[in-house]
Amino acid sequence: MPETSSRNPPRRELLESALRLSLFTIGWNGLVGAASLAAALAASSLALAGFALNALLDCSASVVLVWRFRREQSDPAAAEHLERRAQTWIVVAMFAVALYIGVQAARALAGGSHPESTALGFGLAALSLAVLPWLARRKFRVGSELPSPALRGDGVLSLAAAALAAITLAALLVNAAFDWWWADPLAALVIACALGLEAVRVTVRHRFG
Numbered sequence: 001m002p003e004t005s006s007r008n009p010p011r012r013e014l015l016e017s018a019l020r021l022s023l024f025t026i027g028w029n030g031l032v033g034a035a036s037l038a039a040a041l042a043a044s045s046l047a048l049a050g051f052a053l054n055a056l057l058d059c060s061a062s063v064v065l066v067w068r069f070r071r072e073q074s075d076p077a078a079a080e081h082l083e084r085r086a087q088t089w090i091v092v093a094m095f096a097v098a099l100y101i102g103v104q105a106a107r108a109l110a111g112g113s114h115p116e117s118t119a120l121g122f123g124l125a126a127l128s129l130a131v132l133p134w135l136a137r138r139k140f141r142v143g144s145e146l147p148s149p150a151l152r153g154d155g156v157l158s159l160a161a162a163a164l165a166a167i168t169l170a171a172l173l174v175n176a177a178f179d180w181w182w183a184d185p186l187a188a189l190v191i192a193c194a195l196g197l198e199a200v201r202v203t204v205r206h207r208f209g
Helices: 012-045 046-072 076-111 118-146 149-178 185-207
Strands: none
Touching: 012 046, 012 118, 012 149, 046 076, 046 118, 046 149, 046 185, 076 149, 076 185, 118 149, 149 185
């Protein structure tokens, strides 16, 4: 691939942009994921826990991408191998989170679990709705220009996290306003299904695409 083109920035600039996006994701999702998980445990909210685990998943994927983009500067062949490993890690982690959240949501629905309201959860979900769509668009753009399927896949995770934030916020609001306890585990079940389906889609695309 040539270093420059008439339409795209030099590859070194794209790599720097990809690194900045990945580092920002690590910082943002690490902070939001940890805070959301703490709030989820305090309020017994499975929907918020699903959102938190997805944020931490995206954070871990970005750690691998930082390694991948830095390695390309000295060894492009090794970078390609790391990109494949990043995709594999994302899929495995998505399946694991989907299974855990799905099982816990089914148990909560069967047992009639009643989560508590959480102001911190409201704030984190709402703030994520403002940040994550922008972050996903930037990853799609840079991932297409490099090109980097792993970065684009990480953009899908960020976009999925924005959707999960919306689902989580809706569940928290409905439970707080109407005391519909089942809204929270039902939203968690939706999150689990969405993550599972996305993991299947990425697997099929990686193997046959």
